[in-house]
Amino acid sequence: MILLTPDEMGAADRLAAESGIDSYGLMVKAGYAVAASALKHFATVRRAIVLAGPGNNGGDGYVVARALAESGMDVAIHALGDPDKLKGDARTARFECPIEPQSLEAYLPQAGDLVIDALFGAGLARPLSGAVTALIEAIGRKGVPVLAVDLPSGLSGATGAPLGAAFHATRTVTFMAPKPGHYLLPGRDLCGVLEVADIGIPMRIVRAAQGGKLSVNSPALWRAALPHSAAGAHKFSRGHLGVFSGPAGKTGAARLSAMAGIRCGAGLVTLAVPASAEAEVAAHQTAIMQRRLDEADDLRDWLADRRLSAFVIGPGFGADARAREFVQALAERPTVIDADGISAFAEAPDELFVTLGRFAPHCVLTPHQGEFSRLFPDIAADDDCGKVEKARAASARAHAVVLYKGADTVIAAPDGRAAINANAPPWLATAGSGDVLAGIIGGLLAQGMEAFEAACAGAFLHGEAGSRAGEGLTAEDLPGHLPPLSAFS
Numbered sequence: 001m002i003l004l005t006p007d008e009m010g011a012a013d014r015l016a017a018e019s020g021i022d023s024y025g026l027m028v029k030a031g032y033a034v035a036a037s038a039l040k041h042f043a044t045v046r047r048a049i050v051l052a053g054p055g056n057n058g059g060d061g062y063v064v065a066r067a068l069a070e071s072g073m074d075v076a077i078h079a080l081g082d083p084d085k086l087k088g089d090a091r092t093a094r095f096e097c098p099i100e101p102q103s104l105e106a107y108l109p110q111a112g113d114l115v116i117d118a119l120f121g122a123g124l125a126r127p128l129s130g131a132v133t134a135l136i137e138a139i140g141r142k143g144v145p146v147l148a149v150d151l152p153s154g155l156s157g158a159t160g161a162p163l164g165a166a167f168h169a170t171r172t173v174t175f176m177a178p179k180p181g182h183y184l185l186p187g188r189d190l191c192g193v194l195e196v197a198d199i200g201i202p203m204r205i206v207r208a209a210q211g212g213k214l215s216v217n218s219p220a221l222w223r224a225a226l227p228h229s230a231a232g233a234h235k236f237s238r239g240h241l242g243v244f245s246g247p248a249g250k251t252g253a254a255r256l257s258a259m260a261g262i263r264c265g266a267g268l269v270t271l272a273v274p275a276s277a278e279a280e281v282a283a284h285q286t287a288i289m290q291r292r293l294d295e296a297d298d299l300r301d302w303l304a305d306r307r308l309s310a311f312v313i314g315p316g317f318g319a320d321a322r323a324r325e326f327v328q329a330l331a332e333r334p335t336v337i338d339a340d341g342i343s344a345f346a347e348a349p350d351e352l353f354v355t356l357g358r359f360a361p362h363c364v365l366t367p368h369q370g371e372f373s374r375l376f377p378d379i380a381a382d383d384d385c386g387k388v389e390k391a392r393a394a395s396a397r398a399h400a401v402v403l404y405k406g407a408d409t410v411i412a413a414p415d416g417r418a419a420i421n422a423n424a425p426p427w428l429a430t431a432g433s434g435d436v437l438a439g440i441i442g443g444l445l446a447q448g449m450e451a452f453e454a455a456c457a458g459a460f461l462h463g464e465a466g467s468r469a470g471e472g473l474t475a476e477d478l479p480g481h482l483p484p485l486s487a488f489s
């Protein structure tokens with residue numbers, strides 16, 4: 001599913017106008033779509049209160065008010081600012097609406113109301129005023145449901161972060177394509193249930209306006225890149241994944257990665273284990289192979305085996321000089337660099353970026369927020385930048401695919417492609433869950449998938465496994481609940 005930033009949506013509007021599509025017609029369709037949603041989902045409310053802002057979002061609100069009044073609903077409009085100053089389509093909408101707007105201050109929220117939030121949408125430019133903030137709080141205290149037009153007012157459609165206060169909507173109706181702010185947190189929560197209404201801008205125009213190659217993560221993005229298992233495939237033709245274990249007492253994380261890698265189809269998985277942990281790992285594994293590997297020299301010997309097609313390093317490994325040395329040796333081949341593999345470079349991130357820059361972008365970095373801040377402190381601290389832009393900037397700098405974890409995981413490639421993952425159930429945030437994710441991606445890389453597609457597919461499969469395992473899952477449950485890849489091809 002395509003995502004458009006508010007700027008790209010503006011470009012789509014302009015392209016639509018240039019191709020002769022009437023912009024007021026779009027506003028009317030937008031308003032009627034919101035009214036239809038109100039009638040369908042809030043049938044029992046006593047009256048609808050349209051809060052209308054000074055721009056085209058407000059214009060949509062006047063159309064909603066007219067449409068609801070035509071259907072027999074009791075409707076009032078409360079306008080922010082002077083309605084006589086409305087311009088263009090919003091002015092037309094105001095004068096085609098038979099209901100005279102009252103002031104915003106005159107609205108006192110009552111139980112039984114439905115608030116239609118048409119204050120600000122794509123044009124929000126600064127935090128909401130104190131008066132609007134107080135009204136949002138009063139509406140919240142009364143428990144009045146809110147249906148937001150395009151975006152809950154106060155929320156940035158670009159970043160998913162509120163500029164100050166913002167409405168917490170019950171539902172949001174947006175137009176043509178969702179915006180990043182509908183999927184990134186906390187925006188996703190502030191939107192409530194999201195509806196996308198077709199207001200008649202042709203898809204060719206929507207696509208032409210989409211500069212940034214951003215989508216919601218779904219099988220459509222990576223289905224064609226999935227490894228297909230030919231009936232007679234030899235185990236080596238399905239790839240060989242190497243996973244690096246930590247020392248004795250710290251082997252669980254790598255074992256989880258290894259299990260996930262074999263479950264998602266890698267032909268062979270070998271755990272590379274320091275001598276101190278050999279007995280511990282051997283006591284746990286059956287299908288996974290094991291190899292003693294202590295020093296970087298042992299690693300270089302192992303790398304002479306060209307059939308090793310991908311690696312996972314980081315889970316439980318230890319964030320030390322040895323981790324740096326291993327990552328530097330592994331970067332020539334597709335490798336998932338997770339956890340300690342990332343933190344090991346906290347003092348010298350450029351060392352990692354220079355190493356990764358020597359090769360094609362076939363590695364995947366999987367930082368959570370803390371690890372991201374360690375590796376990209378300046379990008380992490382840029383409050384003007386949303387999570388998508390942060391992941392993109394990090395990916396370009398690191399010459400690797402970056403999977404920036406969280407309940408709204410973002411995957412970005414150095415060429416600008418990006419996807420927001422939205423299928424993770426809340427209970428997926430549990431100890432060891434990230435180790436499983438690293439193993440899934442490693443398993444897909446080992447089977448020859450490109451890094452961006454493997455990371456997107458990995459995040460999606462991880463979310464699916466979490467949903468299938470259900471609430472109360474532990475990370476051990478996840479590999480066994482991975483759907484077969486054939487379910488998506």
Ligand SMILES: NC(=O)C1=CN([C@@H]2O[C@H](COP(=O)(O)OP(=O)(O)OC[C@H]3O[C@@H](n4cnc5c(N)ncnc54)[C@H](OP(=O)(O)O)[C@@H]3O)[C@@H](O)[C@H]2O)[C@H](O)CC1
Nearest residue numbers: 026027055056057120121122123124125126127128150175
């Ligand atoms: N194709 C579509 O998606 C269509 C969308 N429509 C709707 O149009 C809005 C976007 O309309 P726009 O006029 O660009 O922007 P807004 O209505 O969201 O807001 C702009 C006005 O608000 C003022 N502003 C901004 N922030 C604040 C604030 N914090 N406090 C007070 N005033 C604010 C801004 O004033 P400036 O001084 O900054 O210029 C503008 O006056 C989109 O969201 C859809 O709902 C079309 O109707 C149909 C096609």
Ligand SMILES: [K+]
Nearest residue numbers: 117120151153
């Ligand atoms: K709004």
